[in-house]
Amino acid sequence: MASSNITTAFSGNPLDRADLLRGNNTILTEWADRDDARFVLFAGDKVLTDDFGDILWLTASKCRFLPLGTRIFLGLDGDAPRYAASLEGTDDEFGGMFAPAKFREGRAVALKLGHAHPTLGIVAQAKSMLSWHKSHRFCAKCGEETELVKAGYERKCPACEASHFPRTDPVVIMLAFPEGSNDEKALLGRGHHLPTGFYSALAGFMEPGETIEEAVARELEEEAGLRTTRVEYKASQPWPWPSTLMIGCFAWVDGEEITIDETEIDDARWVTKDEARRALKDEMPDFFLPPFVAIARDLIDDWLKDA
Structure with missing residues (x-):
């Protein structure tokens, strides 16, 4: 549960x-x-x-x-x-x-x-499981073709006897607020792959040896030039393309000056609760938020629920 x-x-x-x-x-x-x-x-x-x-x-x-x-x-x-x-x-x-x-x-x-x-x-x-089997037919250790075992939850190499198990890649995704702003505005960004006017929460893959909090802070620093002061876990979401776990967080940052890394994202902006509510009602023709299937939308809805 x-x-x-x-x-x-x-x-x-x-x-x-x-x-x-x-x-x-x-x-x-x-x-x-x-x-x-x-x-x-x-x-x-x-x-x-x-x-x-x-x-x-x-x-x-x-x-x-x-x-x-x-x-x-x-x-x-x-x-x-x-x-x-x-x-x-x-x-x-x-x-x-x-x-x-x-x-x-x-x-x-x-x-x-x-x-x-x-x-x-x-x-x-x-x-996620079928995609993993499709992309992991061969042993990463010796290159021989592996065999499906344990009802599909392991692949075994008959040559070197190495065992291979399904993997899930963790991704942090965060809604950030300026400290002291009473959370009246949130940071949203647009990746290069998103259409003009479409904004979502910032996100990025966790790196080896990194905590959730450290990954959130690193992504906000890298993509928006903001220093994180605290992080709060909110929820997670399986995302089977091909197999990631989206780890949704709220984060608070020091200051509001945004310096985007244009190699990472196309744009980032502070969005007020009023703007977000109007966008969800289709009252802002040039500003769009994610659909309900994305955890970014869940984070936005949770932010707005007491508004």
Whole structure:
């Protein structure tokens, strides 16, 4: 159960991950053929969903003659096993086979559902795991092709016996306020990849040997030239593109003079609560904030909730 008062999209996975069962060699064989087993299918980076945007779970019999590639155990729904599998081919090749269901990109699934939804956590788990298997076929130690073991949660090298495990890359994302301003204004920025007028919270990957607080302070210094005085953790969000954990924070800085690093971001500005509220109501034609699927929006909403 989440302890944060912020519910982020792609969190809240309802499955029992059942780690103790992963060493059972029958999990991916006999268990997967059970009548109560269900599969969520991916074609490329897209997941098969029903007309409402929710996962379309398929029985083992409906998957029997499909060209399945990697198959992993996700966990249990009650006592019933749940799996994810990739199709050998693109969504264009298989789309018509499941109509009116269709393959959707994960963020499109979230937008279709229209709110944070428990099954988005399953999408995050499945998408991250299948992407990892696709990009880690070969041993980083000796270069030989590795084998899937532990129901999909490990790859083993048959040559040098090295074990490889799924990884999640931590990213800090922060909403910053000037000390002594009563949090009436927040720092937002625009990366080079974002459209004109679109602003979000500043963010960056954590580096080895770095705490969350140190990463927040470094990013604010590097991108906006601001010195951090304190940091408060707020919430986290799985972000399966390909597999990151967004660590959302509030931060307070000394002063308001912004000096941006133009190699890092395109712009940064202080935004008042009134401006943010108007932007969320589409009352500012040249200023846009992130959609609800992003933790940046959750941080902004949390900032505004007592306004």
